[in-house]
Amino acid sequence: MLKKFFSYYKPHKRLFIIDFSSAIFVALLDLAFPVAVQWFIDDLLPEGNWGKIVLVSIVLLAVYLLSTFLQYVVSYLGHKLGINIETDMRQQLFNHVQRQSFRFFDNTKTGHVMSRITNDLFDIGELAHHGPEDVFIAIMTIIGAFAIMYSINPELAIIAIIMVPFLAILVTFCNIKMNAAWRNMYGKIADVNARVEDSVSGSRVVKSFTNEEFEIARFKKDNGSFRTAKLVAYKVMAWTHSSMFMMTRLVTLLVLVVGAWFSFNGKLSYGELVSFVLFVNVLIKPVDKISALLELYPKGMAGFRRFRDLIEQEPDIQDAPDAIAVPHLNGDIVFDNVHFQYDDNKAVLQGIDLSIRAGQTVAFVGPSGAGKTTICSLIPRFYDVNEGAIAIDGLDIRKMTQHSLRSQIGIVQQDVFLFTGTIKENIAYGKLDATDEEVFEAAQKAHLEDFIASLPDGYETQIGERGLKLSGGQKQRLAIARMFLKNPPILILDEATSALDTETERIIQQSLNELAENRTTLVIAHRLATIRDADRVIVVTEDGIAEDGKYEELVNQGGIFARLHNIQFQEV
Numbered sequence: 001m002l003k004k005f006f007s008y009y010k011p012h013k014r015l016f017i018i019d020f021s022s023a024i025f026v027a028l029l030d031l032a033f034p035v036a037v038q039w040f041i042d043d044l045l046p047e048g049n050w051g052k053i054v055l056v057s058i059v060l061l062a063v064y065l066l067s068t069f070l071q072y073v074v075s076y077l078g079h080k081l082g083i084n085i086e087t088d089m090r091q092q093l094f095n096h097v098q099r100q101s102f103r104f105f106d107n108t109k110t111g112h113v114m115s116r117i118t119n120d121l122f123d124i125g126e127l128a129h130h131g132p133e134d135v136f137i138a139i140m141t142i143i144g145a146f147a148i149m150y151s152i153n154p155e156l157a158i159i160a161i162i163m164v165p166f167l168a169i170l171v172t173f174c175n176i177k178m179n180a181a182w183r184n185m186y187g188k189i190a191d192v193n194a195r196v197e198d199s200v201s202g203s204r205v206v207k208s209f210t211n212e213e214f215e216i217a218r219f220k221k222d223n224g225s226f227r228t229a230k231l232v233a234y235k236v237m238a239w240t241h242s243s244m245f246m247m248t249r250l251v252t253l254l255v256l257v258v259g260a261w262f263s264f265n266g267k268l269s270y271g272e273l274v275s276f277v278l279f280v281n282v283l284i285k286p287v288d289k290i291s292a293l294l295e296l297y298p299k300g301m302a303g304f305r306r307f308r309d310l311i312e313q314e315p316d317i318q319d320a321p322d323a324i325a326v327p328h329l330n331g332d333i334v335f336d337n338v339h340f341q342y343d344d345n346k347a348v349l350q351g352i353d354l355s356i357r358a359g360q361t362v363a364f365v366g367p368s369g370a371g372k373t374t375i376c377s378l379i380p381r382f383y384d385v386n387e388g389a390i391a392i393d394g395l396d397i398r399k400m401t402q403h404s405l406r407s408q409i410g411i412v413q414q415d416v417f418l419f420t421g422t423i424k425e426n427i428a429y430g431k432l433d434a435t436d437e438e439v440f441e442a443a444q445k446a447h448l449e450d451f452i453a454s455l456p457d458g459y460e461t462q463i464g465e466r467g468l469k470l471s472g473g474q475k476q477r478l479a480i481a482r483m484f485l486k487n488p489p490i491l492i493l494d495e496a497t498s499a500l501d502t503e504t505e506r507i508i509q510q511s512l513n514e515l516a517e518n519r520t521t522l523v524i525a526h527r528l529a530t531i532r533d534a535d536r537v538i539v540v541t542e543d544g545i546a547e548d549g550k551y552e553e554l555v556n557q558g559g560i561f562a563r564l565h566n567i568q569f570q571e572v
């Protein structure tokens, strides 16, 4: 895990070297100060040469100024390094999530992804900055300080250093405790985020069931668990800090008393005693640093582990190494003995054979949960078949690149997702490099222009969270305009109009019919009136394809479809 962590430093090698070497200088200057003080007291003061004292003070001032500058460099560039690594990781995570297939989104809570992208990465960035630098400097300072102290008075140096192993044991013990506490806390905050995401996205459902109190109670529980987890983490942290404080002050006191005794017996000069006390502070500084790192390390590493867990989840749908970018599809679709299941529990499709000719409009009807949407989701390879194959224009879709395949399939669903932005941007989502003229033309074809003209800002009207709210019919038209722009040879209309009232449905249907012209169109519909003109109707039941034929033929057959037809048109 550490090796993987360090690989993120590679692109920022230069920054790391500047930051690291500045930090080494700062540490060296820290070591020089007590030596200078000792020299000052023991040699310069007794000499009584004021001119020399002033000169040495000026040199010390220069050293301080240099040290201050280097401190600035370490603080700024160090954080820059941390932010750079954090930004790289965030981008990598976002790119990775974009590459994921449907199965990932089926199984992942948005709130959990949000947690990784925000909270986890803040701590990783901090660790990236402080981690290696602080450990190295701390070890170097301890060794350097001890060496100098030993050269002055070995006995006192050993007394001072003897406490360090105890501190190390304490540090390790606290590390284990803190690690567990932070890991737990991160799990809890991810739950809180997921709960917020759920209740905000599902606010309509919450309100329609008047379940606000229930949501509040659920949130209170998660929020409470998070509070408890964080409190435990802080308790461990407070305990760690206080024990560390106690230990370090004990060392100072011990050195002061023993040093005073040595000095009393003529084994230590006053200058040496003062420099020893100062050195104890130099010695304690790295321990403080390590204690701060102790707080950061488990948090950052827990975040990093979760980040890696997500990054290492390879999308289950990937392009074959020799996948072909198909230039233009005609839209002949063939299902050959297709078996499919979402998970191990239940087979959804078992041995589906189906052949759709380019340009045909095929309607899928049948009971809820029979697998109509599933059949259509397999064509753009949102999921891969478990057995059998799907071919378009005679080529297995697994041999095509996902991009070239999906860019030739348009899907209009009941739920239209609009992005925050203008009407124009939302239509142009169907073809990112569309010219204004193309957008206007698409809007015209979707019969949107009158509506857009009635808006004060026309195409530039903001929609989404902080802008205009569109009705179901208007959203649907926008989705149709997107499709006119995308202009795919294969079109899937998944209950596109079922959320609309009959009048709006009739009008939208007209746009959909225009959209479907000259394309292979698959329509999933519950209202049979919308599929009367389909070239073929396929009845899907849990046992597979039950009926297949023209609308009138199926009605005359007197089977499942005829029954559905009779129920809807009350011809019984």
Ligand SMILES: Nc1ncnc2c1ncn2[C@@H]1O[C@H](COP(=O)(O)OP(=O)(O)OP(=O)(O)O)[C@@H](O)[C@H]1O
Pocket: 106, 342, 343, 348, 366, 367, 368, 369, 370, 371, 372, 373, 374, 375
């Ligand atoms: N993402 C998913 N993960 C697991 N199971 C799923 C998923 N989507 C659908 N299913 C299951 O697969 C079966 C077929 O669902 P599908 O949505 O294809 O049916 P449908 O015929 O389109 O239904 P409806 O008419 O209600 O939309 C159902 O039993 C459903 O529970």
